[in-house]
Amino acid sequence: MIIELDMYQTLAIAVVVLMLGKFLRKKCSLLEKFCIPAPVVGGVLFAVFTCVCYVTGIVEFTFDDILKEVCMVFFFTSVGFQANLKVLKSGGKSMLVFLSLVIALILAQNFLAVGLSNVMRISPLVGLCTGSISMVGGHGTAGAFGPVLEDFGISGATTLCTAAATYGLIAGSMIGGPIGRRLIEKHKLLDTVVQEDDSLLVEEEIKHERHASMYPSAVFQLIIAIGIGTVVSKLLSLTGMTFPIYIGAMIAAACMRNIGEYTGKITIYMGEINDIVWVSVREARKILSHSTDKDTLAVFVDRVQEGAATAQNLLIVRHAKAESRKSWKGTDANRPITPKGAAMAFALNRELACFNPTRLATSPWLRCQETLQVLSWQTERPMEHINALTEDAFAEHPAVSGLAFREQITQTLNSRETTAICMHRPVIGGMYDHLRGLCARKQLAKQLIAKSPYMPTGTAMSLFIIDTPQGPSIIDIQKVSPIVY
Numbered sequence: 001m002i003i004e005l006d007m008y009q010t011l012a013i014a015v016v017v018l019m020l021g022k023f024l025r026k027k028c029s030l031l032e033k034f035c036i037p038a039p040v041v042g043g044v045l046f047a048v049f050t051c052v053c054y055v056t057g058i059v060e061f062t063f064d065d066i067l068k069e070v071c072m073v074f075f076f077t078s079v080g081f082q083a084n085l086k087v088l089k090s091g092g093k094s095m096l097v098f099l100s101l102v103i104a105l106i107l108a109q110n111f112l113a114v115g116l117s118n119v120m121r122i123s124p125l126v127g128l129c130t131g132s133i134s135m136v137g138g139h140g141t142a143g144a145f146g147p148v149l150e151d152f153g154i155s156g157a158t159t160l161c162t163a164a165a166t167y168g169l170i171a172g173s174m175i176g177g178p179i180g181r182r183l184i185e186k187h188k189l190l191d192t193v194v195q196e197d198d199s200l201l202v203e204e205e206i207k208h209e210r211h212a213s214m215y216p217s218a219v220f221q222l223i224i225a226i227g228i229g230t231v232v233s234k235l236l237s238l239t240g241m242t243f244p245i246y247i248g249a250m251i252a253a254a255c256m257r258n259i260g261e262y263t264g265k266i267t268i269y270m271g272e273i274n275d276i277v278w279v280s281v282r283e284a285r286k287i288l289s290h291s292t293d294k295d296t297l298a299v300f301v302d303r304v305q306e307g308a309a310t311a312q313n314l315l316i317v318r319h320a321k322a323e324s325r326k327s328w329k330g331t332d333a334n335r336p337i338t339p340k341g342a343a344m345a346f347a348l349n350r351e352l353a354c355f356n357p358t359r360l361a362t363s364p365w366l367r368c369q370e371t372l373q374v375l376s377w378q379t380e381r382p383m384e385h386i387n388a389l390t391e392d393a394f395a396e397h398p399a400v401s402g403l404a405f406r407e408q409i410t411q412t413l414n415s416r417e418t419t420a421i422c423m424h425r426p427v428i429g430g431m432y433d434h435l436r437g438l439c440a441r442k443q444l445a446k447q448l449i450a451k452s453p454y455m456p457t458g459t460a461m462s463l464f465i466i467d468t469p470q471g472p473s474i475i476d477i478q479k480v481s482p483i484v485y
Contacts, residue, residue, distance in 0.1 A: 001059045006416070008309045010063045017042040033181070040173040047166070066356070072143060076246035077225050080253030106132040125154045134164035141165075216293075221256065228252040306440060306475040307466035312412050313355055314465055315420040315480070318428055320344040320458040322367040332391070333365045342370070344458030347482035349375040352460060357381075357420040361408060363389040368422040371458070375420070386421075394427045405431050413467045420460070428454045435463070439474045447477045456481070 005013060021042025025031045031041060053059045110131040117127030129149065134142045142165040146158025154160075183189070229249025236248060279287065281301055288294050320341035328335045337345060352375055360376055362368045364385040376383050387393060388404035405421075412419040423431070432448040439445040448454075448461075455461060460480035465472050 002062060003059055004062045004416075005064060007064045007066050010065070011067070013046075013063075017046045020045065036177050037173050040170055043166075044170055068143065072139075073226055073229075073246045073249055074222060077222050077229065077249040077253045080225065080250035081221075081257050083250075083254035083257060102136075106136055109135050123154060125149055125152055125157070126160065129154070129157055129160040130164040134161045135168045137165075138169065139165045222253075225249055225253040225256055303476065307468075308464065308475060311464040311466045311475060312416060313357075313418040314409060314412050314463045315352060315355060315357060315418070315460050316428060316431070316455075316463065317348070317352070317371060317420055317422040317460045318425065318455040318457055319363075319367045319371040319422055320348065322457075335365075335367055337367050337370045341367075341458065344482070345371045346374055348458050348460065348480070349378070351480050351482045352420055353378070355418055355420075355462060358417040359412070359415070359419040360384065361386055361419060362422040363391075363424060363427070365390055365424070368424070372420065372422050389421070389423050389427055391424045391426055394424075394430055398430050401427060401430060402434050405434065409465060409472050413465065413472060425453050425455075435474065438465075438472055439477075444474060444477050447479070458482070 018039055019042075021038035021040070024041050024045075025036065025038045050061050053061070110128065113127035113129075113131035114124045115127075117124050129146075133145045137145070139162060142161035143158065146161045149157035149161070226249045229246070229252040231248070232251050233248030281297070284297055285294065288297060320337045321344060322335050322337050322341060325332065325335070348371070357375070358381065360372055360379075360381050361384045362372055364387060369383060369385075372383055375381075386404055386408070388397070388401045394401040408419060408421055429450075429452060432450065432454060436445040436448050436450075439448070459482070462478040462480055463474050464476040464478075465474055467473075
């Protein structure tokens with residue numbers, strides 16, 4: 001049996017595992033004594049549990065990691081904001097010694113990994129998966145370099161890098177904690193600690209003060225650094241070397257931080273950046289002070305209560321601009337899209353890819369097929385032809401077309417797969433008549449225009465649908481309108 005967990009369920013499991021680790025750490029004094037982190041405690045137990053389930057054939061878990069790359073980039077960008085040159089200078093000789101030791105460790109790890117791979121007669125690239133990529137870089141670097149190594153022919157490199165990083169994290173925590181505590185007790189370091197001047201390590205009091213209004217600015221600074229980082233990463237790639245996706249963002253964040261420190265022209269909201277955390281809705285209401293922020297939170301809560309966490313996505317696509325009926329000499333079924341229509345289809349498919357449709361359905365007529373063709377090629381997902389959704393079929397038997405479309409909604413809800421359906425203008429108008437009755441609110445129904453052309457060519461309408469005892473219900477609608485030059 002395979003249990004597939006979506007983005008929300010995966011996040012929930014991660015939180016439960018973390019809470020379990022915190023609980024066990026409090027209950028077991030040995031874990032706290034030797035400084036074993038709560039994520040390691042919970043993570044090891046969950047890893048053992050899933051491994052036993054997989055080996056015994058009881059159940060296999062698959063997790064949606066769509067948030068992994070986004071969260072990873074945000075995390076490393078926030079790390080880049082910590083790069084204060086004033087603090088680094090204050091480290092003096094000790095900082096240089098530490099840096100030298102780290103470089104030596106990186107080289108030693110890679111030489112050892114490559115050397116052992118040669119002894120074992122396996123690819124040196126496999127050895128690098130267990131070297132500094134995973135042992136120093138951790139899971140972030142493992143996730144970045146894994147696909148690169150796979151492009152070089154190392155099958156499963158991402159999994160291998162991630163597994164090595166996990167082992168290194170667990171081993172480091174379980175070994176480093178006890179050894180560190182032993183050294184502290186042996187040398188009585190707590191008795192000889194000197195309270196140093198850490199003024200460089202903290203913001204001035206006026207900067208350190210927190211205000212709810214500052215948090216959006218902190219998030220904006222993170223986003224700006226990530227945006228600039230994409231350009232920096234592209235420039236770095238021109239050197240012919242490979243860098244993790246987050247390196248550019250870290251460099252951009254570090255530059256922004258130090259420009260702000262030395263010029264005083266930019267206020268970097270370090271306190272707020274460090275304070276960005278997951279909180280409950282009740283706590284969020286207490287933190288927020290601006291009315292518009294509270295309104296946004298209220299809308300979010302309403303959507304969750306409506307079932308947004310379990311909603312499935314159905315994309316209605318109108319085909320790209322086709323040859324005019326007057327100029328086309330062949331059958332209407334074979335009327336193709338124009339060169340501008342091809343550009344529209346290309347741009348639209350890039351937008352549709354953001355929704356990650358795993359099912360592609362279309363009228364079998366050529367212009368509809370051509371509109372989804374790029375997405376089908378790129379994702380290697382076939383297009384299902386629905387004869388009842390052609391213009392002729394709808395004109396002759398509109399009820400049959402409506403039934404066929406309703407079956408697509410049911411299949412989307414049952415399979416829990418995002419579906420994209422490409423149709424014609426008159427068919428879309430007929431389906432809109434049916435869909436208005438499924439809208440949870442009158443405001444949503446108004447977005448399903450009742451007048452022709454209903455939707456511009458080369459655009460899409462994203463419907464978020466939940467299953468209720470009364471049947472399917474649309475709780476949100478988003479328009480997808482790509483820019484075509």
